[in-house]
Amino acid sequence: xxxxxxxxxxxxxxxxxxxxxxxxxxxxxxxxxxxxxxxxxxxxxxxxxxxxxxxxxxxxxxxxxxxxxxxxxxxxxxxxxxxxxxxxxxxxxxxxxxxxxxxxxxxxxxxxxxxxxxxxxxxxxxxxxxxxxxxxxxxxxxxxxxxxxxxxxxxxxxxxxxxxxxxxxxxxxxxxxxxxxxxxxxxxxxxxxxxx
Amino acid sequence: xxxxxxxxxxxxxxxxxxxxxxxxxxxxxxxxxxxxxxxxxxxxxxxxxxxxxxxxxxxxxxxxxxxxxxxxxxxxxxxxxxxxxxxxxxxxxxxxxxxxxxxxxxxxxxxxxxxxxxxxxxxxxxxxxxxxxxxxxxxxxxxxxxxxxxxxxxxxxxxxxxxxxxxxxxxxxxxxxxxxxxxxxxxxxxxxxxxx
DNA sequence: ATGAGCATGTAACTGGTTACATGATTTA
DNA sequence: TAAATCATGTAACCAGTTACATGCTCAT
Numbered sequence: 001x002x003x004x005x006x007x008x009x010x011x012x013x014x015x016x017x018x019x020x021x022x023x024x025x026x027x028x029x030x031x032x033x034x035x036x037x038x039x040x041x042x043x044x045x046x047x048x049x050x051x052x053x054x055x056x057x058x059x060x061x062x063x064x065x066x067x068x069x070x071x072x073x074x075x076x077x078x079x080x081x082x083x084x085x086x087x088x089x090x091x092x093x094x095x096x097x098x099x100x101x102x103x104x105x106x107x108x109x110x111x112x113x114x115x116x117x118x119x120x121x122x123x124x125x126x127x128x129x130x131x132x133x134x135x136x137x138x139x140x141x142x143x144x145x146x147x148x149x150x151x152x153x154x155x156x157x158x159x160x161x162x163x164x165x166x167x168x169x170x171x172x173x174x175x176x177x178x179x180x181x182x183x184x185x186x187x188x189x190x191x192x193x194x195x196x
Numbered sequence: 197x198x199x200x201x202x203x204x205x206x207x208x209x210x211x212x213x214x215x216x217x218x219x220x221x222x223x224x225x226x227x228x229x230x231x232x233x234x235x236x237x238x239x240x241x242x243x244x245x246x247x248x249x250x251x252x253x254x255x256x257x258x259x260x261x262x263x264x265x266x267x268x269x270x271x272x273x274x275x276x277x278x279x280x281x282x283x284x285x286x287x288x289x290x291x292x293x294x295x296x297x298x299x300x301x302x303x304x305x306x307x308x309x310x311x312x313x314x315x316x317x318x319x320x321x322x323x324x325x326x327x328x329x330x331x332x333x334x335x336x337x338x339x340x341x342x343x344x345x346x347x348x349x350x351x352x353x354x355x356x357x358x359x360x361x362x363x364x365x366x367x368x369x370x371x372x373x374x375x376x377x378x379x380x381x382x383x384x385x386x387x388x389x390x391x392x
Numbered sequence: 393a394t395g396a397g398c399a400t401g402t403a404a405c406t407g408g409t410t411a412c413a414t415g416a417t418t419t420a
Numbered sequence: 421t422a423a424a425t426c427a428t429g430t431a432a433c434c435a436g437t438t439a440c441a442t443g444c445t446c447a448t
Contacts (some may be wrong), residue, residue: 004434004435004436005435005436007231007296007305008270008296011296011299011300014300014303017301017311019399019400020399020400020401021398021399030268031295031296031299033290034290034291034292034295034296034404035290035291035295035296036289036290036291036436037436038436038437038438039400039401039402039437040401040402040435040436040437040438040439041435041436042402043389043401044401044402045401047401049269055198057369061416062444064398064444064445064446065397065398065399065444065445066398066399066400066442066443066444067399068398068399068401069319069399069400078303081300081303082303082304084297085300085301085303085304085308086304086305086308087292087299089293089296089312089314089316090293090310091293091408092291092292092293093232093408094229094230094231094232095230095232095288096230096231096233096288096353097285097286097287097288099227099230099231099350099353100203100204100207100227100230100231100285101280101285102346102349102350102353103207103346103347103350104207104210104211104277104281104343104346105208105281105346105349106342106343106346107274107277107278107281108278108281108282109282110267110281112281114344115284116284116285118276118286119284127336138354140394146302147300147302149371150299150302150309151299151374153301153368153371153372154295154298154299154300156364156368157292157295157298157368159363160363160364160367161357161360161361163360164356164357164359164360165356167356168352168353168356168357170350171352171356172352174355175199175345175349180403187336188414200406200407200408201408203412204425215427215428216427217426217427218438234408234410235409235412235428235429235430236408236409236410236430236431237407237408237409239428239429239430240429240430243429258416258426258427259415259417260416260417260418260426261425261426261427262414262415262416262426262427262428263426263427264426264427264428265428265429289436289437294398375441381444
């Protein structure tokens with residue numbers, strides 16, 4: 001299966017029939033913390049999946065609103081999805097800008113790094129709260145849904161991750177506090193009077 | 197600063213003069229757990245940075261070996277790098293295939309998910325060991341290097357992260373063990389005799 | 393009236409990988 | 421003698437984002 005994002009669309013349709021528009025929204029508000037999709041890929045891919053007979057499309061005439069092209073999973077699509085699910089997941093090549101900045105951090109100065117890490121910490125602290133909300137919400141609204149346990153596993157991932165990240169941030173902020181502002185100056189000449 | 201990967205190259209040159217080839221190796225064996233570069237970007241970008249006067253190039257005639265074009269950071273490059281370091285890091289849009297598979301996991305069956313998570317756990321357990329080795333090695337070989345603390349902060353990130361991931365894996369494997377093999381069957385008709 | 397939401401779609405762009413070409417030298 | 425290492429580089433490809441066009445309805 002070429003073109004990376006096909007499986008995610010099939011996956012979404014395995015939950016319920018959706019339009020491209022629905023998919024985008026669903027992704028954003030439920031698995032947005034580990035996945036994303038843009039229209040630029042959704043629509044062309046849906047067309048393609050249709051051609052290949054992996055999904056089927058039915059048009060809902062919109063009264064007043066634009067028409068909706070609602071797709072659902074065809075048997076062949078379901079099989080394809082199952083195959084993909086069983087195949088080992090690939091690691092995305094990692095690219096973490098925060099860490100890159102931190103790695104060369106001395107050059108910018110400690111204060112800048114503190115700012116970055118603080119922001120990072122804040123983000124994950126925020127996420128922690130959100131995760132717990134979502135978890136509660138899932139229990140409430142999908143207690144008996146057979147997919148519920150799987151959904152919560154992914155949630156726990158986010159939780160455990162953010163927990164670790166907050167912990168890390170706290171360690172780092174402590175380390176940074178103990179550091180001289182720019183280590184020993186390398187090559188950079190000391191200026192006369194100015195404070196910059 | 198356009199073209200994403202320019203800063204990383206400048207960063208590398210802030211440590212010491214390098215050839216494109218050196219950079220690739222350095223990245224692989226030291227910051228590979230959070231960054232990567234391919235020749236397809238390094239070489240064109242170096243040419244460009246030269247043109248812009250951010251780096252300077254000196255050719256080392258190789259006896260027997262091919263020539264080396266060794267680049268070093270020009271003052272303007274250093275300034276540019278510092279600016280970049282001080283700017284807030286951007287989040288990469290997240291895309292985690294393991295989680296995507298897990299989210300739709302029921303469809304493939306519990307056994308498959310267990311396999312995936314086991315592999316994931318193993319990977320991070322492995323990383324944990326590696327991180328501690330690297331940490332020791334840094335202490336030994338760069339005890340007094342002014343960048344050392346920053347390097348170790350990024351290492352700690354990897355460590356904390358992998359720790360969390362192992363913990364998560366263990367939780368998840370327990371949850372999965374408690375799950376029925378495919379939840380309630382949805383739509384799939386029970387076949388007569390076969391075991392598949 | 394202004395903007396947000398519904399809904400579909402595409403063209404242009406960007407960032408990045410892969411695979412290859414070259415060719416000498418060292419190692420197994 | 422086969423393969424890995426050193427070293428530079430490019431062309432073709434791929435995945436993915438952004439920005440835009442269209443146009444109706446509903447709430448503010």
